[in-house]
Amino acid sequence: MNTSEPAVAALFDEYGDPAPGPFSPHIELLPTVNSFNAVQNFANAQFTLNSVVLTPHSRGSVTLNESDPLASPMVDYNFYAEPLDLEIMRQSVRTALDFISTPEWQEFLTAPVSPLLAAVIKDSRNDTEMDAYIRASTSISFHPVGTCGMSAVDSNWGVVDPDFTVKGLKGLRVIDASIMPFIPAAHTQAAVYVIAERAADIIKSTAS
Numbered sequence: 001m002n003t004s005e006p007a008v009a010a011l012f013d014e015y016g017d018p019a020p021g022p023f024s025p026h027i028e029l030l031p032t033v034n035s036f037n038a039v040q041n042f043a044n045a046q047f048t049l050n051s052v053v054l055t056p057h058s059r060g061s062v063t064l065n066e067s068d069p070l071a072s073p074m075v076d077y078n079f080y081a082e083p084l085d086l087e088i089m090r091q092s093v094r095t096a097l098d099f100i101s102t103p104e105w106q107e108f109l110t111a112p113v114s115p116l117l118a119a120v121i122k123d124s125r126n127d128t129e130m131d132a133y134i135r136a137s138t139s140i141s142f143h144p145v146g147t148c149g150m151s152a153v154d155s156n157w158g159v160v161d162p163d164f165t166v167k168g169l170k171g172l173r174v175i176d177a178s179i180m181p182f183i184p185a186a187h188t189q190a191a192v193y194v195i196a197e198r199a200a201d202i203i204k205s206t207a208s
């Protein structure tokens with residue numbers, strides 16, 4: 001992240017650097033096309049450079065649907081509740097635009113897919129246009145975690161203890177992505193394998 005940007009520097013002062021280490025990224029740029037068919041039929045292809053905030057500070061929630069507890073739960077991702085996340089996304093979109101502005105892309109990219117994106121391409125320093133585009137086009141990145149967060153035994157928050165047992169209950173463990181207290185600055189599958197291996201070791205050692 002470009003900390004010479006005053007807005008970024010001020011938020012890093014307030015929140016601290018959200019990356020887990022000095023060489024860890026804050027964003028990911030993930031290229032996709034609208035379909036493999038479109039790759040073969042190039043004229044109809046839509047190219048997307050997805051911007052991902054890897055270390056969001058905003059916390060979402062999953063709650064029971066009170067009017068019908070058997071219905072799907074209420075999921076609130078709570079995107080951009082923390083201003084740091086929005087600023088990192090602005091920087092991410094600007095980085096993506098810089099990347100696709102290079103000469104190599106020009107013969108492939110013809111027109112933006114929406115007026116909101118067109119406005120951002122025209123003036124990427126305009127935060128009003130940028131925020132309208134970001135809020136209209138944000139979605140999740142298939143990596144929800146944290147609904148049963150792991151915390152220290154004497155912690156006043158969290159759902160499971162470090163041995164994966166549910167606090168206050170006997171004989172019940174949770175072993176999946178939901179126990180990650182925060183999302184790792186990476187895709188989540190490898191972390192799930194680590195969690196599963198660790199839990200297997202603990203269960204084997206306590207069973208013998």
Ligand SMILES: Cc1cc2nc3c(=O)[nH]c(=O)nc-3n(C[C@H](O)[C@H](O)[C@H](O)COP(=O)(O)OP(=O)(O)OC[C@H]3O[C@@H](n4cnc5c(N)ncnc54)[C@H](O)[C@@H]3O)c2cc1C
Binds near residue numbers: 190
């Ligand atoms: C479209 C998509 C693409 C992804 N791509 C990547 C990627 O490229 N790299 C990466 O690192 N991560 C990726 N992820 C994230 C990764 O797949 C998840 O973080 C990971 O699979 C979570 O593991 P889990 O064990 O917590 O849950 P899951 O893998 O979802 O496993 C839950 C299991 O529980 C079963 N289940 C559900 N309800 C019940 C029930 N009532 N009774 C019995 N069984 C039940 C389900 O069938 C499922 O097998 C992707 C996720 C998605 C959705």
